[in-house]
Amino acid sequence: MEYTIQKLAKLAGVSTRTLRYYDEIGLLAPARKNSAGYRIYGREEVDKLQQILFYRELGMDLDSIRKIISDPSFDGPAALRMHREKLLARRRQLDLLIINVESTISAAEGKSTMADNEKFKGFKQKLVDDNERQYGEEIRGKYGDDAVDKSNAKMLNMSEEKYEEFRRLEQEVLSTLAEACKAGDPAGELARKAAALHKEWLNFTWPSYSKEVHAGLAQMYVDDERFAAYYEKACEGGAKFLRDAILIYTGLDQ
Amino acid sequence: MEYTIQKLAKLAGVSTRTLRYYDEIGLLAPARKNSAGYRIYGREEVDKLQQILFYRELGMDLDSIRKIISDPSFDGPAALRMHREKLLARRRQLDLLIINVESTISAAEGKSTMADNEKFKGFKQKLVDDNERQYGEEIRGKYGDDAVDKSNAKMLNMSEEKYEEFRRLEQEVLSTLAEACKAGDPAGELARKAAALHKEWLNFTWPSYSKEVHAGLAQMYVDDERFAAYYEKACEGGAKFLRDAILIYTGLDQ
DNA sequence: GCTTGACCTTGACGTTGCGTAAAGGTGTAA
DNA sequence: TTACACCTTTACGCAACGTCAAGGTCAAGC
Numbered sequence: 001m002e003y004t005i006q007k008l009a010k011l012a013g014v015s016t017r018t019l020r021y022y023d024e025i026g027l028l029a030p031a032r033k034n035s036a037g038y039r040i041y042g043r044e045e046v047d048k049l050q051q052i053l054f055y056r057e058l059g060m061d062l063d064s065i066r067k068i069i070s071d072p073s074f075d076g077p078a079a080l081r082m083h084r085e086k087l088l089a090r091r092r093q094l095d096l097l098i099i100n101v102e103s104t105i106s107a108a109e110g111k112s113t114m115a116d117n118e119k120f121k122g123f124k125q126k127l128v129d130d131n132e133r134q135y136g137e138e139i140r141g142k143y144g145d146d147a148v149d150k151s152n153a154k155m156l157n158m159s160e161e162k163y164e165e166f167r168r169l170e171q172e173v174l175s176t177l178a179e180a181c182k183a184g185d186p187a188g189e190l191a192r193k194a195a196a197l198h199k200e201w202l203n204f205t206w207p208s209y210s211k212e213v214h215a216g217l218a219q220m221y222v223d224d225e226r227f228a229a230y231y232e233k234a235c236e237g238g239a240k241f242l243r244d245a246i247l248i249y250t251g252l253d254q
Numbered sequence: 255m256e257y258t259i260q261k262l263a264k265l266a267g268v269s270t271r272t273l274r275y276y277d278e279i280g281l282l283a284p285a286r287k288n289s290a291g292y293r294i295y296g297r298e299e300v301d302k303l304q305q306i307l308f309y310r311e312l313g314m315d316l317d318s319i320r321k322i323i324s325d326p327s328f329d330g331p332a333a334l335r336m337h338r339e340k341l342l343a344r345r346r347q348l349d350l351l352i353i354n355v356e357s358t359i360s361a362a363e364g365k366s367t368m369a370d371n372e373k374f375k376g377f378k379q380k381l382v383d384d385n386e387r388q389y390g391e392e393i394r395g396k397y398g399d400d401a402v403d404k405s406n407a408k409m410l411n412m413s414e415e416k417y418e419e420f421r422r423l424e425q426e427v428l429s430t431l432a433e434a435c436k437a438g439d440p441a442g443e444l445a446r447k448a449a450a451l452h453k454e455w456l457n458f459t460w461p462s463y464s465k466e467v468h469a470g471l472a473q474m475y476v477d478d479e480r481f482a483a484y485y486e487k488a489c490e491g492g493a494k495f496l497r498d499a500i501l502i503y504t505g506l507d508q
Numbered sequence: 509g510c511t512t513g514a515c516c517t518t519g520a521c522g523t524t525g526c527g528t529a530a531a532g533g534t535g536t537a538a
Numbered sequence: 539t540t541a542c543a544c545c546t547t548t549a550c551g552c553a554a555c556g557t558c559a560a561g562g563t564c565a566a567g568c
Contacts, residue, residue, distance in 0.1 A: 097311065
């Protein structure tokens with residue numbers, strides 16, 4: 001597929017001026033020019049423009065983008081994974097901002113007060129970067145969970161503190177499950193502890209605990225491969241082990 | 255509390271140049287200047303700067319910001335609620351971008367291919383704006399649900415199409431519930447339809463359906479005021495009605 | 509009192525990433 | 539052939555600061 005400058009501009013949602021500018025600074029040249037000097041773009045340029053816009057979206061300046069994508073050792077897939085991480089970091093910053101604006105609203109309604117430094121949470125990119133350095137590795141590859149956690153935290157209007165507690169519990173469930181799994185007995189003390197922690201964790205999101213829901217959720221962890229994969233991280237057969245432990249814990253195993 | 259220019263800059267995460275510039279263009283003047291001409295900022299300026307940064311974060315130019323916050327009819331709380339909406343819109347755009355980058359990754363891994371126009375999903379602010387105009391009112395006040403839906407969609411790696419279907423079902427559950435509720439009989443045909451639709455909806459997020467989970471979820475809708483409020487939109491006592499309908503539907507009502 | 513170093517001031521010019529004419533050539537459908 | 543929507547290059551403008559430069563101020567320690 002070949003595109004004239006306006007066709008590509010409309011496709012990508014940028015102006016023709018932008019494309020000419022990118023040509024001018026040597027960031028994105030057209031595949032060729034036709035007899036009248038019209039810029040003609042091809043498939044390769046479409047992909048390159050997509051890359052460029054990804055980086056631009058992250059706030060990178062065009063010169064840096066050019067250096068990166070023209071680097072012979074440029075690793076496309078790795079760059080994409082980095083994109084994803086950066087976008088997730090931005091998402092976390094946005095979450096902070098949203099929490100911030102909600103705090104400000106409730107402060108305005110007289111429900112609470114805000115310290116001066118709280119008023120700027122979420123604006124500070126530095127904080128976000130620090131966060132990324134701190135959690136970057138951990139977050140890699142578990143985006144789904146993180147997104148769900150975050151949204152859950154917001155759904156429940158959790159305070160940041162509570163959310164931290166929630167995250168901590170989640171990790172504790174995983175680590176206890178790993179130990180219990182190693183011990184091997186779903187009726188054992190460690191397994192009971194894992195199930196109890198999972199119940200506590202569940203109470204964060206579902207205030208109306210019932211054995212049936214708890215057991216149903218546990219079964220779901222086994223049946224659905226996405227959840228299974230999550231608990232598989234703790235140990236082999238983690239989801240099944242957790243289900244058995246919860247069934248025994250709730251007394252619904254007969 | 256009083257701040258010198260650098261203190262405030264550090265607090266808010268901006269440069270001193272930025273604060274001087276804001277003074278220069280009449281956007282944010284200090285409370286006073288001391289004998290040596292130093293800028294001194296007070297509590298009021300801190301709050302105003304927070305407002306300014308909110309607007310700036312949304313991409314508004316400084317001149318528009320000045321006009322807005324210096325407008326005598328400027329409604330602070332309303333502005334904050336608008337902030338929240340805009341941030342949520344940005345969040346949705348980010349979600350699109352993340353879906354986009356993930357699609358690109360899986361396309362690169364050869365798992366699927368991407369059409370050219372798909373490559374620019376998420377970049378097009380216009381699309382987002384259209385969406386906002388379309389759903390803006392609806393979204394107001396139900397952020398929690400929306401966030402959860404979005405994150406669920408991502409968790410399940412739903413295609414956009416599937417997600418649309420998911421949203422449509424959600425609305426259908428609500429409207430059918432409203433009708434059924436008006437009819438008044440939780441054992442009636444309409445109530446059965448609402449319960450069935452809810453089951454279908456549930457299957458989107460929880461592939462391993464069980465009567466117990468379904469009923470447990472229904473009970474949770476009643477017990478938890480946040481969910482209750484959501485179904486209350488359909489009709490008065492909507493959550494209770496839905497629970498009863500589901501209990502009858504699943505045969506777990508004895 | 510004096511120095512040092514971290515603060516503060518007001519200019520003033522530079523930069524990035526385009527927007528926006530201006531002045532003119534091209535492609536094609538009626 | 540006459541619109542009319544495209545395309546070209548050139549060039550100036552702009553927002554929101556960054557970045558010197560050249561100097562005044564304040565608190566602490568000697």
